[in-house]
Amino acid sequence: MRRTYEEINEKIKKGDAVVMTAEEVIDVVERDGIEKATKEVDVVTTGTFGAMCSSGAFINFGHSEPPIRMGKVLLNEVPAYAGLAAVDAYIGATEPRQDGNAEYGGAHVIEDLISNRPVRLQATSSGTDCYPRKEIDTYISLKTVNQAYMFNPRNAYQNYGVATNSSERTLFTYMGKLLPHYGNATFSSAGQLSPLLKDPKMRTIGIGTRIFLGGAQGYVAWEGTQFKTNAAVKDGVPLSASRTLAVIGDLKQMSSEFIRALSFKNYGVSLAVGLGIPLPILDEDVMKAASVKDDQIFAPVLDYAVQSRTRKPIREVSYADLRTGQIEINGKNVKTSSLSSYAKARQVAEALKKQIASGEFLLTQAVVRLPEERVQVPLDIHSQEEVR
Amino acid sequence: MTVKKFLLTFSPEIAGEPITYRMVRDFDLMINILRAEIDEHGGRLMLAFEGSGSQIQKAVRYLEDSGVNVKELKEFIRKDEARCTNCGMCISICPTAAYQMDRKTWKVMFLNEKCIACGMCIDSCPPGAIRLRTQD
Numbered sequence: 001m002r003r004t005y006e007e008i009n010e011k012i013k014k015g016d017a018v019v020m021t022a023e024e025v026i027d028v029v030e031r032d033g034i035e036k037a038t039k040e041v042d043v044v045t046t047g048t049f050g051a052m053c054s055s056g057a058f059i060n061f062g063h064s065e066p067p068i069r070m071g072k073v074l075l076n077e078v079p080a081y082a083g084l085a086a087v088d089a090y091i092g093a094t095e096p097r098q099d100g101n102a103e104y105g106g107a108h109v110i111e112d113l114i115s116n117r118p119v120r121l122q123a124t125s126s127g128t129d130c131y132p133r134k135e136i137d138t139y140i141s142l143k144t145v146n147q148a149y150m151f152n153p154r155n156a157y158q159n160y161g162v163a164t165n166s167s168e169r170t171l172f173t174y175m176g177k178l179l180p181h182y183g184n185a186t187f188s189s190a191g192q193l194s195p196l197l198k199d200p201k202m203r204t205i206g207i208g209t210r211i212f213l214g215g216a217q218g219y220v221a222w223e224g225t226q227f228k229t230n231a232a233v234k235d236g237v238p239l240s241a242s243r244t245l246a247v248i249g250d251l252k253q254m255s256s257e258f259i260r261a262l263s264f265k266n267y268g269v270s271l272a273v274g275l276g277i278p279l280p281i282l283d284e285d286v287m288k289a290a291s292v293k294d295d296q297i298f299a300p301v302l303d304y305a306v307q308s309r310t311r312k313p314i315r316e317v318s319y320a321d322l323r324t325g326q327i328e329i330n331g332k333n334v335k336t337s338s339l340s341s342y343a344k345a346r347q348v349a350e351a352l353k354k355q356i357a358s359g360e361f362l363l364t365q366a367v368v369r370l371p372e373e374r375v376q377v378p379l380d381i382h383s384q385e386e387v388r
Numbered sequence: 389m390t391v392k393k394f395l396l397t398f399s400p401e402i403a404g405e406p407i408t409y410r411m412v413r414d415f416d417l418m419i420n421i422l423r424a425e426i427d428e429h430g431g432r433l434m435l436a437f438e439g440s441g442s443q444i445q446k447a448v449r450y451l452e453d454s455g456v457n458v459k460e461l462k463e464f465i466r467k468d469e470a471r472c473t474n475c476g477m478c479i480s481i482c483p484t485a486a487y488q489m490d491r492k493t494w495k496v497m498f499l500n501e502k503c504i505a506c507g508m509c510i511d512s513c514p515p516g517a518i519r520l521r522t523q524d
C-alpha cells in the first residue's frame with residue numbers, strides 16, 4: 001500500500017483525511033495490524049514539550065526618528081545580540097538578565113512577547129552619519145515590531161539520556177535537581193510521542209517540512225546543531241541522543257500555551273517549546289516506525305556526577321519503565337521525573353491533529369533530506385597548525 | 389484522628405520549656421517536627437499534630453496561654469495551575485509523595501495533606517509554578 005503527499009493533501013482539503021496521534025495509532029496497529037492500519041490512517045501526529053536551550057528569536061524593531069544603528073540592545077534588561085543590521089537583533093533563550101538575576105532571561109522575554117506583554121527596549125549606539133541617534137528607551141510588543149520569528153538551532157532531540165547523581169551532594173543541572181546517592185533520575189524525551197523517534201531515519205522530515213511550533217505553523221530550516229546519525233540502534237530506534245532539527249516559525253502566531261520560560265536553579269534559563277510534526281503514512285514502513293511504543297524505545301542512564309563528555313551509561317531503560325515512576329539503578333529503586341510534559345506533548349499532537357483534520361494544515365514534502373550520515377565532533381585544544 | 393500543621397513562634401524565655409513533651413503527655417498527641425529554628429531571638433517550630441480534633445484545640449489553647457504564637461498552616465506551598473506544565477519534575481523530589489502523576493491524564497496532582505513543608509520542591513520546578521505561601 002502506497003500513498004503520496006498529493007493524495008493525502010487532497011483528502012485533507014476535502015476534510016476526509018484520517019488523522020491520529022502517535023499514541024492513538026499504537027492501539028490501532030495492535031488491534032488491526034500494520035497492513036490494515038496503514039490503509040486506514042493517512043497522517044500520524046507527534047508532539048513534544050520540553051526544555052530546548054538552543055532557541056531564540058530574531059526581531060526587527062523598526063526605525064526610530066532620527067534613526068539609530070543599535071549596538072547594545074537590552075530587552076527587559078536581557079542582552080540581545082545586535083551584531084546585525086541597524087535594528088535587527090537575536091534574543092537567545094538562555095541569556096540571563098544583565099543584573100545577574102538568574103530567574104529571568106531571554107526565554108522570559110520571548111514568553112512575555114508571545115503573551116502580548118509590553119517589553120522594554122533599551123539600545124545604545126556610538127552614532128554614525130547615517131544613524132545619528134545614540135540611544136533609545138521605549139516599549140515594544142509583538143504589535144509594534146516588524147518581524148519576530150523564532151529560529152531555534154537545535155530542537156526536538158531524537159532521544160536523550162536519563163540523568164542521575166551518584167555523588168554526595170545535590171546537583172543542579174539542566175536535567176533538573178538531582179538528589180544525592182541516586183536519589184532520583186530525570187529524563188526528557190516524550191518517547192512514543194516524540195517526533196524524531198517516530199520517523200527515526202527521517203524519511204518524511206527534512207528541510208521545508210511544515211511543523212507545529214509553539215502553536216504556529218513553522219518549518220524545518222536545517223539539520224539541528226549536533227545532528228548525528230551514528231548512535232547505536234535497537235529495532236531501528238536510536239538508543240541515545242541522535243538527530244536534531246533547526247526550526248523556524250512566526251512568534252506572532254505562537255501561543256503561551258505552547259511556549260514556556262523555564263529557570264533551572266544554579267544552571268540558568270531555558271525555554272520549553274511545544275513542537276509537533278505530522279507524519280504522512282506513505283507506506284507500511286512509515287506506519288511501522290510511527291507506531292513504536294514506549295517499551296521499544298530505550299535511553300541510557302548517565303551519572304551527572306561524572307563531569308566528562310564521555311560518561312559511560314550505567315544501564316539502559318525503556319520509556320515504559322521510566323513512565324512507571326521508578327527504575328532500578330545498582331539494585332536501588334530510584335524515583336523518576338520527566339522534565340518534558342507528556343500532557344503537553346499530547347496537547348501538541350492533538351492540536352496538530354485538529355488543524356490537519358479541519359484542513360488548516362497541509363503536509364509538505366521535504367525540499368531536501370537531512371544527512372544520512374553525520375558524526376558529531378568534539379572540541380579539543382588545538383594549535384593553529386593542527387586545524388589548518 | 390486529624391492531622392494539623394502549626395507554626396509556633398516564641399520568645400527566648402519560653403525556648404527552654406518542654407513544649408513537645410507536654411503535647412504528648414497532656415494531650416495525647418503524636419508530634420512530627422517538620423522544622424525547628426531556635427536562636428537568640430526566640431524560636432520557630434513547625435509541627436504536625438496528630439490526634440483528636442478537641443485535643444488539638446486544647447493543646448493550641450495551652451500553647452497560647454503559655455505565650456506561644458500559634459498559627460495553623462493550612463498550606464505551606466501552592467502549585468500555580470496556570471504555570472504548571474505537568475512535567476513531573478517535582479514528583480521525584482518530594483520525600484512524601486505529595487505530588488502524584490495521574491497516569492490517565494498525565495497531569496500532576498498536589499496533595500496538600502501529604503506535604504510536610506520540607507521545602508525541597510520549591511527550587512525544583514522549572515517554570516516556577518511552586519510557590520511558598522508567605523506565613524504572615
Ligand code: SF4
Nearest residue numbers: 472473475476478513
Ligand atoms: S515541577 Fe512544576 S511544572 Fe512540573 S509538574 Fe511539578 S509543579 Fe508542575
Ligand code: SF4
Nearest residue numbers: 482503504506507509
Ligand atoms: S515542601 Fe516538601 S513535602 Fe511539601 S510538597 Fe514540597 S517536597 Fe513535598
